[in-house]
Amino acid sequence: MSRTISVGLDGSPESRAAAEWAAREAELRQLPLKLVHVWEPAPIPVAQTAPPGAETQQHWSERIPRESAEGLRLRHPGLEVTTEQVSGRPGEVLPRLPKEDTELLVLGSRGLSGIGGYLVGSVGSAVVAHATQPVVLVRAGEQAADEHEMDPAGIPSTAGPFRPVVLGLDADHPDDSVIEFAFEAAGRRGTSLRVVHGWNPPPYFAYGLTADLEFHAELARGQTAALAEALRPWRRKFPAVEVMEKSHFGGPATHLVDASREASLVVVGRRIRRNPLGAHIGPVTHAVLHHAAAPVAVIAHA
Template structure:
């Protein structure tokens, strides 16, 4: 079965931005793009209303992905674009579509007044349950936003890509996350910035340690751990410039700060099967809400 890049589409500005991002990603990977429009069932009384009849609903359900597909074909000649309209619960259908997709791309509304996302309940539910990579793209995202500024200080599609940022936990590194980040950096011919943030032990934070060199010792140890985790990947991807960042700080804050000069942020979500549902973790949750650029979330055990 041919793998595809799938973009969830609902006609909103954020989903259109996600579809455009997905089209660029599919073209760079040499894969087809599927635009998936999910229509929630309309209650029977509304479906019988003159302006919301079955024919009207069917027309708009087909028009949204068709118009988007036509526009993408014009802007991305040669890209294979498929469209599909499915009725059902969006979160469930999108998560299922992501199971067999190379990548699932969703839109996310932009926060008012500051950089970042406003992930809706559907997007968060998909991220929390998807079994493959999910990328959240903010409304208004442009191709030029991924690139370095030109001589006039304006981001332009003709300049090099900004770095890819990887959030890495050296205590529990996941190979699929690391490989995904290196592949994205290699495809963009840009640097990979691996960020590992850590916290000092409580007894040091509260001033109970009398050794002034203790912080420096821990810092060296953590930096060495990061280098050791990445050592085989440096060898596997020699063409990718790797920048290692190991600091004592909040992981979420470090990644949000790094996102301001990035083209993509890659984070993980630990798969936990619990009776009260799946969760995405506090760091990923913070990055999803406040990253300045698209965020790729990879599930791992």
């Protein structure tokens, strides 16, 4: 079965930006692109056979993916673009796309006006929280040039090298799938990987029962060593990828958001939890999704 890069498309500016990003990613991976349009039909009143305007609604639902596919084929010659229309609620349908043939699922999120960040709606949150395949969220207005270093005139240009890929890593519980995704993304782009790790001291230190600066320095050295050890086998596996790692005191979310301003892609993990209260994104990933200034890839893992 052929694997694809799939993108949720609804005709909004953010979904169109996501489709363009997905097309570029499909070219990097040499995979076909699938535009998935989830059509949620209006409820039919009991006294009617069809809701008012149903034919018009269906016409537009078919026109959106068709015209988007035509435009993408023109802008990305040689890229195989297919469309699929599914009936249902997007937040329920998109996470259930078969993992076996969906290598990556891409969604759009509304950019926050004037500052870096996302407005992650209910569909995006539901998909990120429940999808088992990697999910990338792309802001409205995201351009190909935004992923590249600035030219000598200070203007982002696709002629320049890619900006670094940023990885948020929990050095105490590193997950192979998250790390591998980030290294592969950096390798495809021919760029460096910047690894960000945050840590907090034990409660008895944080609450002032221990004020020994040397003890703090010892904790910092231990965290730095743990980060280096977690990355050691991956440096050997991806020798062409330059790795820059930094262990920061404090929570990682702020440091990841800061690093995203100079990134082509931010990679974070989401631990899959099965409990009666439902799936959760996690506080660090939640903060990054809402405030990062670059596309964010969320990798679900056990």
